[in-house]
Amino acid sequence: MSASTRNANTPDEVRLLAREVRDKLVAVVIDANAYGAIGPDLERLGSLASALAKIDLQTWLPEPVVWEWAEHLASEWVAARNEAKKRLSHLSRAGLSAMAIQPEYKDRQAVIDEFIAALSRTPHVRIINLSGASAVEGLKDQILQRPPAKTKSDPKVKTGGSDSAWLRDVIKEAGSPNHLMFLSSDADIKQAWNTWGHGEPLMHTPTTIRAALFEDEPASLGDQWLVARYLSGRLPLDLDDQTQKEPGGHLVSTTPGLLDTLDLDWEEHGLTGGRLTRLTALAGLGNVLQEAAERYDPGNIPKSRKLRATVFFIADAETTDVFQFGEDEPVTESTASHTGLLTRTTLVFEVQDGKIISVHPDSETATFTASQYGDNWDAMEDVNDALTSVPGINLPHDWGAWKRNGEDTITVDGINHPPIEIQWQYNDYGGFTMLIGDEEAEVTCQYDDEAWVGGKEGFYMEPPYAVTVETPHLMGYGAWVLSAWVFKRLLSGDR
Structure with a gap:
């Protein structure tokens, strides 16, 4: 697996929170950025809320977060409608019959109303209304630039009042800041917690929250x-x-x-x-x-x-x-x-x-896309990552480097299939033949000498090594083509 694949926000390093910390929690609060810049994924939000309810945790949506989502989605709808009208006008101008687009919503307010209604219908999701007192304090934060409010962009624009307002409301609703976890990656929440003397907030993303809360x-x-x-x-x-x-x-x-x-x-x-x-x-x-x-x-x-x-x-x-x-x-x-x-x-x-x-x-x-590597050792590491994604696979004890000759055997537990045979091939940069039944895969580490530019004092324009895989049914660049072929062969011959 390439570095970008391996390190892409996986929950492997997240640990289950201590029981005493989990027992204090009342709710998980969803921030506006939890599911991206535009709005929520309602199916995933509903699934999370249902799972949290099973461990007696509530799912809270601050009202200003709902408003922010609704505005983003309404703007997306307006942009899509206007772009469609523009494109269709070119057809009409040329004397062609343009298909009329009948939007399901009358205007942007209808989009906002329907979205809020859909959120309200989502089981186990509770909208926390914005109180007047918190709205006033948030507005004072923004105008007076009291932390966690701030300015951004040029010219300077005061911002942060909305977040500080709803943060006050969820603390009051929970009874203590220690009773809350946030589904967010927003540094403003950390700043607010530190400014108000609450220490570090509990924050997770949709990718890591299960590992922190659930005993899977x-x-x-x-x-x-x-x-x-x-x-x-x-x-x-x-x-x-x-x-x-x-x-x-x-x-x-x-x-x-x-x-x-x-x-x-x-x-x-x-x-x-x-x-x-x-x-x-x-x-x-x-x-x-x-x-x-x-x-x-x-x-x-x-x-x-x-x-x-x-x-x-x-x-x-x-x-x-x-x-x-x-x-x-x-x-x-x-x-x-x-x-x-x-x-x-x-x-x-x-x-x-x-x-x-x-x-x-x-x-x-x-x-x-298929990975490229700085050296053939990195290429072999990607081959190893791909193969170990096959359940029950047992690689040889000395696996991990390209060999120039010899044979190895790989066994796979949990499936009824003969062992996999490996025949190492002599190659400047590495290669082997893998045999499963009556089919074989040719795996080769290749070097691209055109990746180097500039002569003796030059440099690599891109990593020069790549892995190619050739099989009767699958072929291409990348070690994961090999693991795909292994799955196909093992499952086709499973008895």
Whole structure:
């Protein structure tokens, strides 16, 4: 796994809070930035609120946070409506019949009203109303520039009154600042806590909060292979055919970083969009957990249980570029396909009677292109990360470096399959052949001598090493193509 993949906000380093700290908590307070810059992911918010209710914690939304979300979403709706009208006007001007767009909402206020109503209907989510006294104190903070208020931008704009107002209200509602945890990454909350003498606030993100609050346990090897079989059975999956009613549930979520992953100068390209179009293969499982058992009344044992996993897929994407050089110039549109991407999503699986009956994402979907490496040791580390994402795999005790010759055997627990054979190949930078049954994969570490520029005093324009994988059915750059092939072969021959 590349450094960017490995370090991308995973909960592995987060520890379960001490029992005495958890027992003091009354509520988790959701900040405006918890789910990104625009607004919340209601499905994930509702899922979190439901889980918190099972451990007797409330989910609070300060009223100003709701207002901020509503305004952002209304602005998004206005921008989308105006852009659509602009594009359709070009067709009408040219004498073509333009499809009329009938917006579901009459105006931006209707968008705001519907969003607030949807939040109010979300089970276990409570909106904390803004009190007049806190509003006055927050306004005084902002005008008088009392901490945690501040100025930002140029020219200076006073800000911070909203946050300091609702922070006062949630403290009063909870009875003590020690009774609160925040779903936020906002430094202003820390500043407020320090200014008011409350010490350090408890703060987590949607990615790390479960590890801090819930006593989830590592899933059994059998459950890990249950997840792998279920996912493999749904692949390949054409995402363009997915609907909200798709049986089983979605396997991916929003992909906010897709255009950056593809290294497109998208901010200079007008209206540019990107989306995942296809999941090709399962490439890895990590951090597979069984959620903490629900509290239940005697005789009312839950009929299902839940598993959580960090899941890696090989995926394809499509980008669309709509560009206009000038107001009177024609609009140009182009699309491009991108194959062999790696995606990572946290998925939650509901298990009943030994079968997975539903699944939903509980994180954004991160995307990565094939890694390049500074040396062949880093390349081998990525091969190791990919292979150890296969449940129950047992690598040789001396695994970890490219060998020039010899053979090795890899066994895999939890699945009925013969051992995997490794034949090391002589290569300047490393390589081996992996055999599973009657198929083989050729793995090669390659060096790009054109990555160095500038002669003797030059430098690398980009890391020069890469891993290529060739198999009968999957091939491409990146170590995760190898683990995807391993999953495919093991599960196709599982008896």
